[in-house]
Amino acid sequence: MKKNMGWKELMHGDAVQAGTAKEFKTGDWRSEKPVFHPEKCINCLFCWVNCPDCAVLLDENKKVVGFDYNLCKGCGICAHECPVKEPKAITMEAERR
Amino acid sequence: MPIIARTGNEAMSEAMRQINPDVVAAYPITPATEVVMLFAKFVADGLVDTEFVAVESEHSAMSACVGASAAGARVMTGTSSQGLQLMSEILPIASALRLPIVLCEVNRALSGPINIHCDHSDTMAVRDFAWIQIFSENAQEAYDNILQCMKIAEDKRVLLPAMATTDGFIISHCMEKIETLEDAEVKKYVGEYKGVNTVLDLKNPVTLGSLDLQDYYFEHKMPIVEAMRNAKSVIEEVGKEFGKLYGREYGLIEGYKLDDAEVAIVALGSTCGTTKAVVDELREKGQKVGLLKIRVFRPFPAEEIAAALANLKVAVILDRSDSYNNQGGPLFTEVRSALYDAAKKPLITNYIYGLGGREISLDDLRSIFAEQQEVAKAGKAKEVIKYFGVRE
Ligand code: SF4
Ligand code: SF4
Numbered sequence: 001m002k003k004n005m006g007w008k009e010l011m012h013g014d015a016v017q018a019g020t021a022k023e024f025k026t027g028d029w030r031s032e033k034p035v036f037h038p039e040k041c042i043n044c045l046f047c048w049v050n051c052p053d054c055a056v057l058l059d060e061n062k063k064v065v066g067f068d069y070n071l072c073k074g075c076g077i078c079a080h081e082c083p084v085k086e087p088k089a090i091t092m093e094a095e096r097r
Numbered sequence: 098m099p100i101i102a103r104t105g106n107e108a109m110s111e112a113m114r115q116i117n118p119d120v121v122a123a124y125p126i127t128p129a130t131e132v133v134m135l136f137a138k139f140v141a142d143g144l145v146d147t148e149f150v151a152v153e154s155e156h157s158a159m160s161a162c163v164g165a166s167a168a169g170a171r172v173m174t175g176t177s178s179q180g181l182q183l184m185s186e187i188l189p190i191a192s193a194l195r196l197p198i199v200l201c202e203v204n205r206a207l208s209g210p211i212n213i214h215c216d217h218s219d220t221m222a223v224r225d226f227a228w229i230q231i232f233s234e235n236a237q238e239a240y241d242n243i244l245q246c247m248k249i250a251e252d253k254r255v256l257l258p259a260m261a262t263t264d265g266f267i268i269s270h271c272m273e274k275i276e277t278l279e280d281a282e283v284k285k286y287v288g289e290y291k292g293v294n295t296v297l298d299l300k301n302p303v304t305l306g307s308l309d310l311q312d313y314y315f316e317h318k319m320p321i322v323e324a325m326r327n328a329k330s331v332i333e334e335v336g337k338e339f340g341k342l343y344g345r346e347y348g349l350i351e352g353y354k355l356d357d358a359e360v361a362i363v364a365l366g367s368t369c370g371t372t373k374a375v376v377d378e379l380r381e382k383g384q385k386v387g388l389l390k391i392r393v394f395r396p397f398p399a400e401e402i403a404a405a406l407a408n409l410k411v412a413v414i415l416d417r418s419d420s421y422n423n424q425g426g427p428l429f430t431e432v433r434s435a436l437y438d439a440a441k442k443p444l445i446t447n448y449i450y451g452l453g454g455r456e457i458s459l460d461d462l463r464s465i466f467a468e469q470q471e472v473a474k475a476g477k478a479k480e481v482i483k484y485f486g487v488r489e
Binding site: 004020 | 193194196256294302303304305306307309312313315317
């Protein structure tokens, strides 16, 4: 999206093209982050389906490979939904900056 | 064209039936209940194709209207007083998203104390929400205004929500002879509606209602300013066209025996009808009196009002609500502001009257004219803001 547009350049109403969230690093206020343990993963994709920010990354074979930390807000839904017995394939750890 | 007897509420619901909107979401409230109650019956009887959403509050009603309209539907609703207040969180969202929702509003005093009768405090309280606001003098105008509101709101140069108002009980429950259009004619008149940037348009996916902070909020308000500017000429155009098609022409304002008048009343809504009767009577006696009816309050026709009042000695602005700002009612402050730049302007007085439905009679208006003719003679107003008809 072009920056600093004048009002005459805007789309009608308060509409913006879909998908602009990709352009913003909205993950920088996380207090916890998900950590992926591939050896435990059964690749059910529950985490991928449930992540509200599309931050679970898949490879070309649709296998979970980790997270996009530019987008992940650390909500913990992926870890909560992961069906593997404790310790799960996703654990939440304190974010250190 | 069919001539039928209808109350203001029936006239509005009849217009809704003929428009046959895609979605109506509404909650009942006196004195507007019948508008949507009758409409719900049309839905039950299969006379319309509308999806009727019976919600649990007016807040939900307007929210559902916004959702439906954002999805591309033609949407209508109706309410009054507290109901309009409960909608008020959502009303400016409807205009910001540029959704041409049409609302049948029945003017009723705001609580408290609790009251169900007519004044304009409810409509005035939402006057800065970028909704078009058109006042009706009688049931005929209520019917005509709803049809025109649809056309104005959906005009590509406008695309703003619009409300047409009647005066609670005085118009809403009073039966009058009105002339309606044939169903097929209304269908042709309003045509098909196609929304711009709707959320269900998969070929052109958009996000509506996203967070908009210091960087773009201000820019997003400017198209609304522009749309309101455009609305003025669109309302005039639509009013003229309506006259050409159906014989009843409408403008932003209506002067009644104003051309050579010395003293004139400026008013909104049903009081204009009463005033016309008094003007006729006083004209018979040779008194130079007139009326300026303000039909459109938003956008405010400032230049037109200033021009219409220029040759008067005294303009008496009647407000059926107060702003509690020690500066007079909302109509008065805006008329006064409209006159600031005028080279020629009359003396002006504000009468705040009829709060909570207190009647304004022929005699009341006679006495107002008499008082103000004295002011015209003296060339100076004693008291600029008056609370008329209240006991001390
Ligand atoms: S923590 Fe929340 S945002 Fe981050 S990957 Fe998991 S579900 Fe997505
Ligand atoms: S929910 Fe757990 S097991 Fe399922 S794919 Fe995600 S990490 Fe793997």
